[in-house]
Amino acid sequence: MKYCQDCGTILKGRTDKKFCDDYCRCHYNNDINRDREQDFKKINSILRKNANILEKLVGQGIRISTPHLLSAAGFNFTFFTHQLNEQNGEICIYCYNYGYVKINEGQLVIKQVTHSLSSN
Template identity: 85%
Template sequence: MKYCQDCGAQLKGRADKKFCDDYCRCHYNNEINRNRDQDFKKINSILKKNAGILEKLIQQGIKTSTVHLLSGAGFNFNFFTHQLQEQNGEISIYCYNYGYLKINEEQLMIKQVTHSLSSK
């Protein structure tokens, strides 16, 4: 016995059928997209918060910080947008155009890039 993936009604007809009709198929796919968009938004807001914390430090002229201080301000180290290799080979972690380079386990150098991602 097979059931519609959207409304749960029992399905009749072809064995590979997953939905009652186009309405159920559309509704189901819209739900998936909505959930996906919500997940994107959640991650985006974490990334924006991270970037905002680093932006504030840079605006205050602060160039170094600590894992402890950033965590305290709400920085989430699990989320970042990309990594950039420095000239000396070290890897900086970025949230949009604000990032940090780990000096050691606790100390961080705050980084900012401008226009580095534009194609020309």
């Protein structure tokens, strides 16, 4: 027995059917798109918050911080936009145009993108 993926009604007839009709298919796909949009928005807001935290610190003249202090400010280390290899071999983790390099287990240096991203 097969059921409509949208409303759960038992499907009769062709066995390759997934939905009762076009209405159920559209409804189901709209839900998926809405969920995807919400996931994008959630991740985007985390990334923006991360970038804002770094921007604020740089604005205050603070260039060295600790993972603990950033976490306390709401920084989420799981999410970042990209990473770049610095000339000295360090790897900088960016959230948009602000990033950080771990210089040891307890400290990190905040970086600001000064080069063109389009060159990559």
